[in-house]
Amino acid sequence: MSTEQFEVVIVGAGFGGMGAAIELKKLGYDDIVVLDREDDLGGTWHVNRYPGLAVDIPSTTYSYWFEPNPNWSRLFATGSELKGYAEHVADKYDVRRHMRFNTTVQSARWDEEAQRWQVSLSDGTTLSARYLITATGFLSQPHTPDIPGIAGFDGKVVHTTAWDDSHDFHGRRVGMIGTGATAVQLIPELAKTVGALTVYQRTPIWVAPKLDFGISPAVQRLFARMPLAQRGLRYVTDGLLGFMTFVGILNFPYFRRLSIGAMDLCKIHRFISIRDKELRAKLTPSYDIGCKRPSWSNDYYRSFTKPNVHLETVGIERVDPDGIVTTDGRKTEIDTLVLATGFDMWEANFPAIEIVGRNGRNLGKWWRENRFQAYQGVSVPAFPNFLSLASPYAFCGLSFFNTMEYQMRHMGRLFGEVQRRNATTFEVTEAANTRFLDDMTKRLDRTVFYAGQCAGSRSYYFNPSGEATLLRPTTVRNAVREGARFPLDDYEIA
CATH class of the missing domain: 3.50.50.60 (FAD/NAD(P)-binding domain)
Incomplete structure (x- = not known):
C-alpha cells in the first residue's frame, strides 16, 4: 500500500x-x-x-x-x-x-x-x-478513576465525555464522582429528575454567581447589521477577563486583597444559597481562588439543599456491584454511576x-x-x-x-x-x-x-x-x- x-x-x-x-x-x-x-x-x-x-x-x-x-x-x-x-x-x-x-x-x-x-x-x-x-x-x-471494584459495577456507568442520551435518569438512584467545572453544570440538571443523587466530592470548587442573560433576536439582528456593536461588547468581556487574570493569577502578591474579595463574594453566594453551616463548610475550598479553574453558577449550591441530593466528602473505599462504599464503611446503593472525573x-x-x-x-x-x-x-x-x-x-x-x-x-x-x-x-x-x-x-x-x-x-x-x-x-x-x-x-x- x-x-x-x-x-x-x-x-x-x-x-x-x-x-x-x-x-x-x-x-x-x-x-x-x-x-x-x-x-x-x-x-x-x-x-x-x-x-x-x-x-x-x-x-x-x-x-x-x-x-x-x-x-x-x-x-x-x-x-x-x-x-x-x-x-x-x-x-x-x-x-x-x-x-x-x-x-x-x-x-x-x-x-x-x-x-x-x-x-x-x-x-x-x-x-x-x-x-x-x-x-x-x-x-x-477522559479520566476513569482507579477505584477498586468500579469495573464490576452492575448498573449503568456514564462518563460525562460519553453521555448516553438514551439512558433515562428519571427516578434513578445516582452516584456521581467529581465536583469540578463539569459537575457544577450537571448536578443542577440531574437534581431535577433523579430519585436520589449522592455526590462524592474530593476537592470543593470556588463557585461565583453567574451574570447570565438571554440575547434577544433584536439584539442579534443589531449585531449582524452592526458588527462594531458586538465588537464593543467583546471589548468589555475581554477586558474583564483580562483584568481577572492579571490581578488574580499573574500578579497575585500585589492584588491579594482583590482575590480575598473574590473569595468573599463566593462565600456570600454560598451563604445565601445554603443555610446549613455544616454543609457550607464541606463546600468551602481551603485553597486560594485561581489555584484551579473556578466556576460560575446560580443553582449549584442550591442543588445541595434539595431533599434528593446528598453531598459525601468521605473518601471512597470501593465500588460494589450495587453501590459505593466509603472509607468509614457506609454503603450507598445506586443503579447509575456518573463519572465527572475530568481528563488525564x-x-x-x-x-x-x-x-x-x-x-x-x-x-x-x-x-x-x-x-x-x-x-x-x-x-x-x-x-x-x-x-x-x-x-x-x-x-x-x-x-x-x-x-x-x-x-x-x-x-x-x-x-x-x-x-x-x-x-x-x-x-x-x-x-x-x-x-x-x-x-x-x-x-x-x-x-x-x-x-x-x-x-x-x-x-x-x-x-x-x-x-x-x-x-x-x-x-x-x-x-x-x-x-x-x-x-x-x-x-x-x-
Whole structure:
C-alpha cells in the first residue's frame, strides 16, 4: 500500500485544528489533511453533550476574533450553539473538505532522510507530511478513576465525555464522582429528575454567581447589521477577563486583597444559597481562588439543599456491584454511576500521541526527564517542522480562543518566513527555547500558583513534578505581540 503524501497533517478537528487550517490556507497551503478520531468536527463541543453543558466564559470572548457570531442566544452559550458555531466556521472557511473522521493517530516519527513526518494510524496505514501540527486540545483524554471494584459495577456507568442520551435518569438512584467545572453544570440538571443523587466530592470548587442573560433576536439582528456593536461588547468581556487574570493569577502578591474579595463574594453566594453551616463548610475550598479553574453558577449550591441530593466528602473505599462504599464503611446503593472525573491531563495528554523527533528524541519521555517546556507554547527543539498547539505554557488567558489567536499569528509569521526563503524545514533553537523557559519560570514566581496557597487544590494546572506549566504566565496582549514579533532567528530555517 502506497503512503499518502501531504504538505501538512493536522491532528484534531476542534477549534484549534480548524484555526491552524484556516491560517495555513490563508498562506496558500491547500494540501492539508485534518485527522480526528471522532465522527464529526468540534472537538470538546462534539464529544461533550451532558445536560447543562455551556461555555464558562462569555460567548463574545469564546470565539474567533475574525469570525464574531451575532447569533448567540445567551451571554454564556450552550454546548449545542458552540457545536453549531464550529460547523459554521468549518464551512465558511472551507476546511471541512480537508477533514477525515473516525481516524485515530497512534504516533508520528521524523524521517531524517526524507525530511518528512511519518504519521501512523490505528488501521495500520501511514501518512507522510512535510509539516505536522497537533491540535489535540488540553482536555481530550477522559479520566476513569482507579477505584477498586468500579469495573464490576452492575448498573449503568456514564462518563460525562460519553453521555448516553438514551439512558433515562428519571427516578434513578445516582452516584456521581467529581465536583469540578463539569459537575457544577450537571448536578443542577440531574437534581431535577433523579430519585436520589449522592455526590462524592474530593476537592470543593470556588463557585461565583453567574451574570447570565438571554440575547434577544433584536439584539442579534443589531449585531449582524452592526458588527462594531458586538465588537464593543467583546471589548468589555475581554477586558474583564483580562483584568481577572492579571490581578488574580499573574500578579497575585500585589492584588491579594482583590482575590480575598473574590473569595468573599463566593462565600456570600454560598451563604445565601445554603443555610446549613455544616454543609457550607464541606463546600468551602481551603485553597486560594485561581489555584484551579473556578466556576460560575446560580443553582449549584442550591442543588445541595434539595431533599434528593446528598453531598459525601468521605473518601471512597470501593465500588460494589450495587453501590459505593466509603472509607468509614457506609454503603450507598445506586443503579447509575456518573463519572465527572475530568481528563488525564499530564499522563495521557502531553503529548496525546507518541511523537519521535530528530535523533530518536521521544517527546513525552524528554518532557518528563527535562521539564515540560515549549518555545512560545508551540515549538520544541529537535522536532523539526512540528508545532504542538496543546503544549506546556500554551494556554493563555481564560479563553481557548486567546490561545488560538496568538498561535495563529505565530504560524503566520513562521510559515510566511519559510515561504519567503523558499525553505522546507524549520526548528526552534535550543538557545531560544531555554531563554523562553527561563522567562516563564521567573514569571511564575508571582502567580497565584506559587505565591498563593494552592496546597490541596489538586489542580490540573500543575504537572506531576509540581510545576504550574499549563498556563502561559503572561497577558494575552503579551502573547499576541510575541506571536507576531518573535525573532525569526529563534528558528533555524533551511
